[in-house]
Amino acid sequence: xxxxxxxxxxxxxCSLAAFMYETDYPGFYLQQISQFKDEQQKLKSDIxxxxxxxxxxxxxxxxAIHKQRLHxxxxxxxxxxxxxxxxxxxxxxxxxxxxxxVFEKFEKPYRRTGGGLMLAEQYLDEQxxxxxxxxxxxxxxxxxxxxxxxxxITRQLNTPxxxxxxxxLFLLNLAAIYTTGFECPDTSRVIPELKSMLPAVNTIYKSxxxxxxxxxxxxxxxxxYDRMNSFVAAQPDVFSSFDRYTFIRDYVNPLFSxxxxxxxxxHIYSGSYNDFSLNDNAVSIFDxxxxxAQTDKGIFSFVVDSALLTDIRNxxxxxxxxxxxxxxxxxxxxxxxxxxxxxxxxxxxTPTAFDGKLNLQRNTPSLINAKFNHLLMLDGRELxxxxxxxxxxxxxxxxNSVSTRIVEKVMSCRQYADAFKKFLxxxxxxxxxxxDHIISSVTFYYSSFSTYRAPFDDxxxxxxxxxxxxxxxxxxxxxxxxxxxxHFTPLFNGVKPPYVGSExxxxxxxxxxxxxxxxxxxxxxxxNPAPETFRAFRTGSIRNSSFTAPYMHNGVFRTMEQVIDFYxxxxxxxxxxxxxxQTLDPSPLHLTDAEKADLILFLKSLDExxxxxxxxxxxxxxxxxxxxxxxxxxxx
Amino acid sequence: xxxxxxAISICCFFLTxxxxxxxxxxxAKVAIETPVPDDMVISGDVGPAVREIQIQWFDKGKAxxxxxxxxxxxxxxxxxxxxxxxxxxxxxxxxxNALANPEQHAAVRTMSxxxxxxxxxxxxxxxxx
Numbered sequence: 148x149x150x151x152x153x154x155x156x157x158x159x160x161c162s163l164a165a166f167m168y169e170t171d172y173p174g175f176y177l178q179q180i181s182q183f184k185d186e187q188q189k190l191k192s193d194i195x196x197x198x199x200x201x202x203x204x205x206x207x208x209x210x211a212i213h214k215q216r217l218h219x220x221x222x223x224x225x226x227x228x229x230x231x232x233x234x235x236x237x238x239x240x241x242x243x244x245x246x247x248x249v250f251e252k253f254e255k256p257y258r259r260t261g262g263g264l265m266l267a268e269q270y271l272d273e274q275x276x277x278x279x280x281x282x283x284x285x286x287x288x289x290x291x292x293x294x295x296x297x298x299x300i301t302r303q304l305n306t307p308x309x310x311x312x313x314x315x316l317f318l319l320n321l322a323a324i325y326t327t328g329f330e331c332p333d334t335s336r337v338i339p340e341l342k343s344m345l346p347a348v349n350t351i352y353k354s355x356x357x358x359x360x361x362x363x364x365x366x367x368x369x370x371x372y373d374r375m376n377s378f379v380a381a382q383p384d385v386f387s388s389f390d391r392y393t394f395i396r397d398y399v400n401p402l403f404s405x406x407x408x409x410x411x412x413x414h415i416y417s418g419s420y421n422d423f424s425l426n427d428n429a430v431s432i433f434d435x436x437x438x439x440a441q442t443d444k445g446i447f448s449f450v451v452d453s454a455l456l457t458d459i460r461n462x463x464x465x466x467x468x469x470x471x472x473x474x475x476x477x478x479x480x481x482x483x484x485x486x487x488x489x490x491x492x493x494x495x496x497t498p499t500a501f502d503g504k505l506n507l508q509r510n511t512p513s514l515i516n517a518k519f520n521h522l523l524m525l526d527g528r529e530l531x532x533x534x535x536x537x538x539x540x541x542x543x544x545x546x547n548s549v550s551t552r553i554v555e556k557v558m559s560c561r562q563y564a565d566a567f568k569k570f571l572x573x574x575x576x577x578x579x580x581x582x583d584h585i586i587s588s589v590t591f592y593y594s595s596f597s598t599y600r601a602p603f604d605d606x607x608x609x610x611x612x613x614x615x616x617x618x619x620x621x622x623x624x625x626x627x628x629x630x631x632x633x634h635f636t637p638l639f640n641g642v643k644p645p646y647v648g649s650e651x652x653x654x655x656x657x658x659x660x661x662x663x664x665x666x667x668x669x670x671x672x673x674x675n676p677a678p679e680t681f682r683a684f685r686t687g688s689i690r691n692s693s694f695t696a697p698y699m700h701n702g703v704f705r706t707m708e709q710v711i712d713f714y715x716x717x718x719x720x721x722x723x724x725x726x727x728x729q730t731l732d733p734s735p736l737h738l739t740d741a742e743k744a745d746l747i748l749f750l751k752s753l754d755e756x757x758x759x760x761x762x763x764x765x766x767x768x769x770x771x772x773x774x775x776x777x778x779x780x781x782x783x
Numbered sequence: 784x785x786x787x788x789x790a791i792s793i794c795c796f797f798l799t800x801x802x803x804x805x806x807x808x809x810x811a812k813v814a815i816e817t818p819v820p821d822d823m824v825i826s827g828d829v830g831p832a833v834r835e836i837q838i839q840w841f842d843k844g845k846a847x848x849x850x851x852x853x854x855x856x857x858x859x860x861x862x863x864x865x866x867x868x869x870x871x872x873x874x875x876x877x878x879x880n881a882l883a884n885p886e887q888h889a890a891v892r893t894m895s896x897x898x899x900x901x902x903x904x905x906x907x908x909x910x911x912x
Contacts, residue, residue: 444895531895533897576901
């Protein structure tokens with residue numbers, strides 16, 4: 148009898164222990180983090196014990212790093228969401244990054260250092276490796292890991308919210324980052340790492356579901372996740388052969404959609420700036436409301452009445468074509484941003500200056516999809532669409548207006564005056580019609596052309612089928628051609644998940660097509676002087692690129708072929724131009740002619756089906772007669 | 784209206800300046816060109832041009848605050864229990880991340896960046912009894 152009791156006690160103790168282990172999700176997290184930390188210590192002692200003089204020794208360390216990166220993928224799900232800045236110490240892509248994310252826009256850019264496994268691995272390929280430098284990179288990653296044990300972070304694991312928000316980021320990264328080699332210099336390891344990551348995340352899900360029975364990841368999600376897992380497991384390990392098109396269309400995007408549904412149904416709210424831009428109501432990654440970077444309504448931000456918004460837009464349209472906004476009443480916004488052709492200027496590499504003789508330094512960017520950037524202008528010096536518009540109007544070599552006179556001139560036209568007096572009532576904080584009202588109507592007008600979809604969006608949401616070669620082109624874009632590591636899915640601009648900042652790159656764009664010199668433009672350096680920002684430019688969107696030639700910041704290339712050739716040969720540095728801080732890999736891509744052709748077909752599938760509008764027939768008459776000579780759209 | 788551009792670039796500067804100036808109580812020494820609102824503190828030796836911007840932003844911020852924030856964060860009314868009313872300590876400790884909560888801060892997420900700045904200027908320069 149005693150024996151029986153003993154067995155019963157043991158059994159119940161075991162099941163209790165198993166039960167506790169099963170249900171303790173925060174415990175599972177701590178266990179995973181500690182295990183990773185132990186391995187870091189081992190890697191550190193491995194490095195301390197070798198000389199790093201022979202290829203064999205270097206290879207053994209490389210293998211150890213690879214092994215740790217695989218393990219990192221088991222916990223990256225948490226790290227990236229819970230503390231993104233520290234995550235860059237664990238596995239950062241760049242030694243130094245200058246950032247201004249969301250709330251930081253009004254502050255000076257922050258210098259953020261990266262470290263950890265990816266940089267350590269790259270360092271091993273350099274000549275004359277110093278053991279101490281290598282140890283330092285690993286140490287940085289070890290120190291950063293301590294943060295993940297801090298109370299402020301671990302307490303988030305006690306409530307369900309973080310799971311769905313971290314999962315959203317994970318899914319967005321599956322579409323934009325994890326398959327591109329963005330953080331994995333050895334491309335042969337990208338797909339194997341993905342293959343080990345997906346089951347690991349599944350384990351996290353299961354542990355979570357066991358602990359949070361009232362708000363689980365629903366069955367439909369878990370089942371579809373299993374299907375994704377099987378799909379990926381059956382894919383080849385070869386970097387360029389992985390079918391990203393099907394992966395995103397059939398698995399990542401539907402899972403994203405279910406996750407958004409769970410966020411809404413469970414009333415999940417975030418306290419993290421990581422989620423600030425993201426829209427809980429977007430049903431697809433390819434929904435243009437996925438994230439918000441700019442307020443296109445500006446001062447009219449609180450206006451929701453559609454009739455009033457139409458009025459504001461109509462006035463904005465007139466103003467867009469109206470040279471009254473320029474100093475001499477002969478130039479309008481439409482002079483460079485052609486509203487019947489993708490709001491850019493395809494006729495010139497760089498536009499004519501205000502004096503009518505000289506040219507400006509930079510190409511006219513399209514205003515379509517401009518609102519999806521956190522920073523504006525090619526050097527990111529403007530923070531809002533409204534300040535961008537104002538800076539062009541006031542610039543002596545662009546529109547050369549005197550800011551204080553614009554309101555007076557606009558209000559001299561009765562049609563404008565009546566409208567703005569009406570709009571003034573919509574902004575109770577303003578006492579009189581200001582330049583902000585004028586500019587906000589303009590930004591609201593042109594931003595309304597940023598809502599259109601491209602065939603590729605429809606294809607990836609399962610609405611239409613695209614040619615097999617477009618699918619091939621997308622795969623090349625995301626893999627061998629390395630385009631996807633800067634032009635991020637879904638907007639294919641320089642804003643990556645969680646879509647809180649704009650990225651800048653140094654490409655070494657030449658001053659002419661003969662590659663005689665690097666373009667002399669200092670780019671981002673003019674705004675934020677630092678060695679890393681010299682000749683850096685904000686990454687633009689490649690949507691509508693069939694209609695946005697000429698390309699690059701100085702409009703040096705006239706055709707897509709020239710642009711692809713530029714990247715194929717490794718940018719400026721690849722052509723032996725002196726660009727010592729180039730962020731683009733200077734080694735050639737070795738794209739075949741067929742691959743380049745497919746790439747172009749993919750780019751064309753990103754041309755949006757925009758309905759443009761005819762210009763206004765006339766402009767509002769002014770009380771000041773000489774101003775009535777002005778022409779719709781200006782004269783040059 | 785150069786102010787917008789100019790003001791954005793100096794925004795951070797004068798907000799910090801205002802903080803440090805408050806501590807040294809040097810406001811009495813500042814030459815004032817434009818009369819400031821009764822409920823605004825004079826902060827920093829910023830010169831008349833910036834002062835004018837401060838006043839404009841303060842007034843706009845106050846108006847926006849009354850409409851969009853005041854119902855919960857009581858300054859002009861009772862407010863809600865447990866919601867910060869932005870006393871000196873609360874504004875100093877205020878965590879910008881809290882704004883990311885869309886249920887409670889739909890207004891902030893709707894506001895333009897400039898409008899948000901006006902509100903913050905108002906809160907920072909408001910005289911607190």
